[in-house]
Amino acid sequence: MSKDKMQSQAVQTTGHAWDGDLQEYNNPLPRWWIWTFYLSILFAVLYWIWFPAWPVAKSFTPGVGKITYVDAKGVTKTTGWNTRADLMREMNELAAIQKPFFDKVAAQPYAAIAKDPDLNNFIASAGKQLFADNCATCHQAGGQGKIGFFPNLADDDWLYGGSFEKIQETLIQGRRGYMPPFGEALSSEQIDLLAHYVLSLSGEKTDTAKADAGKTLFHSETAGCFYCHGDDARGRPVIGAPNLTDKIWLWANVPGETAQEKKLAAVQNVIKSGLNKGVMPAWGQRLKPEQIKVLTVYVHELGGGK
């Protein structure tokens, strides 16, 4: 008890008394608090001097801090401190870390890159980033594409060829997939027969008689399907005509339908309307050669190449 009393100190009042008995406590702030406060004022002043701070008419005080960075065109610039320049400077630093790897990719042929485990690890991560930034908008994050819109890069079907060289060519030049509409050239019965045949090629159950008739039509001059898709209907990568005999569907969403009529309708629709939306933009001007090379290996790995 005695100790408690000793420790408690009487609180002082400001000394004024209002209305005879109203008084005000005087509890000064702790020293450490005061000093923290003064230090924060000092900090603020230094901050104003170093960074852009005060608005002045239509401008502002730029601060004495400077940032030097290399912009996208390779020009070295020095500006007052601002967040964009700071970001550019950080990006320069990161690019410098990546440079040895990109240089290595640029210097080696594809066959050598494919055998280098460290470069493969680099491409798996750097390629993923490049793919996400440039390709994933259409081809989706994992390259799985979307039936009826964008081809799947993760399967083993390559419209224009799956070698490193072909993939690089596709990336640099872009591609334009086109199939003429047959809605006016052929009757709807003929289109129905063709649809039966095309479905049967992929192992779907169809009316055999109709499919056989469709086969004849496929190879006839009337429809002329074989010009692009080939005599064996296995497609022609040179012009990007897809293989019709595999299980992969590019435009007609056959796997998404369960009813026979709907599958037929999907195929009929493609034959009738044709296609001219299979456009892959050219990236040769937009990306650096070493970036294209990284993407080539990345996409090759996605689908296993050919």
Place this chain on the structure above:
Amino acid sequence: MQAGIEEQSALYQKRIPIFQRSIHGSFRRFKWAVLALAYGVFFGLVWLPWPRGTEPSQALLLDIAARKFYIFDFVFYPQDLILLSVLLFIAATLLFFVTSLVGRAFCGYFCFQTVWTDFFVWVEHLIQGERPARIRLYKQPWKSEKILKLGATHLVWLLAAFWTGFTFTAYFTYAPQLFVDFFTGQAHSTAYLTVMILTVSTYVAAGLAREQICTYICPYARFQSVMYDQETLAVAYDEKSGEGKLGRASLRNGMKTLVERHAQQHGDCIDCTLCVQVCPVGIDIRNGLQYSCISCGLCIDACNSIMSSVGFPRGLIRYDSEVNLKQAQPAQPKLHWKRLKVLGYGAALLAMTGFLIVDIASRSDFDHAVNQVRAPLYVLLSDGSIRNRYQVRITNRANHDETFRLGVRGIPEAAADFGNFHEVTLKSGKSLMVQVSVKLTPEQAAKVTQFEFTVTPRSRPLAQRLGQARFYAKDVL
């Protein structure tokens, strides 16, 4: 004046300075021994070389930048975080176990706050003299003697604090290199900042704040009472024999022998206050167990030395339990370990220590992890079969290069395509990711939902390890 204002206590209490008197005795000797050991390990270990070939040759190095933690012959990686969790769990359980047996043994003897404060007080004693001299100096005006002595004390404190901060930092980077870089101004700014922060915090905590850290800042001081039982041994004052019926009494004439004192119904305590003078937290142990008491045992040393010198029985202040002190005739204090709580802590301690030892002993020289590529989860291929892709990461933890062979179990060997990396060679400490695609026909896929990857080091085929993987094909079947 309004009544009640005088009774208001201030929000902020100024520190009451404590001038700790030095004392000799068994607890003090034990504390010096702990201090010597702790300082020897802390300041010495960082300089202990440990040859590791191309890796840094420092016995204990926590290389955060490279994410590698070297502890003698072991190298730990961030994925071994579980071991750190277990170690922390062991530390906590050990603390609880010891506390419920013998009170705050950690606080009094092993806590770095106590050890550093002890050292700082020793410096103070060396430069300014014993307690009375220090009190005299404290009351003096600021003249040359006071400035000189206090200045010297604070300078030595700052140097000790600096070396503490530097040593701590040196555990996180190669110490000899840091030493050179630091004093030639070439070290990383983080190193300077860390050393500065630790210098200041050590100086403030051990030099200025001292017992306030324990009473106001340390949470453990506040919750340790939860672990105390009636049977817990703690530093305690034997009130019955110390106070008698009429209380303590000084050693005046007619009160000099035990017979005389007991006849007049006074206790053994001669109220010399030495136990208060030696207390590092400035409490009077005779008021009973208090939350500020860090259980350092110095008051036991003090009381025993006085009792011996006046020929009274020792042990007026001793380690004893509340339940024993309550008895009419207190028995010899002993450890009460046959309690459910103590046994529980002990069991947890044994189990986790066992786990840690077994886990470290059975550590393999390499690490592997299988991650499935989830976007897309599966791909339908042109011939109707289904492909899943995986990323297998292998880390070579051995201190030599190793070649690993990858394989599969539970599916045909031909179904897995490892590309060019069926076999990979990894340098010591390096890790590599291998992309694998697995292709199954719908018939196979219908039967397989799970399989294993095998990772086999070529030099020791028996050390093969398995990595579980799933095969997804549900939606296409």
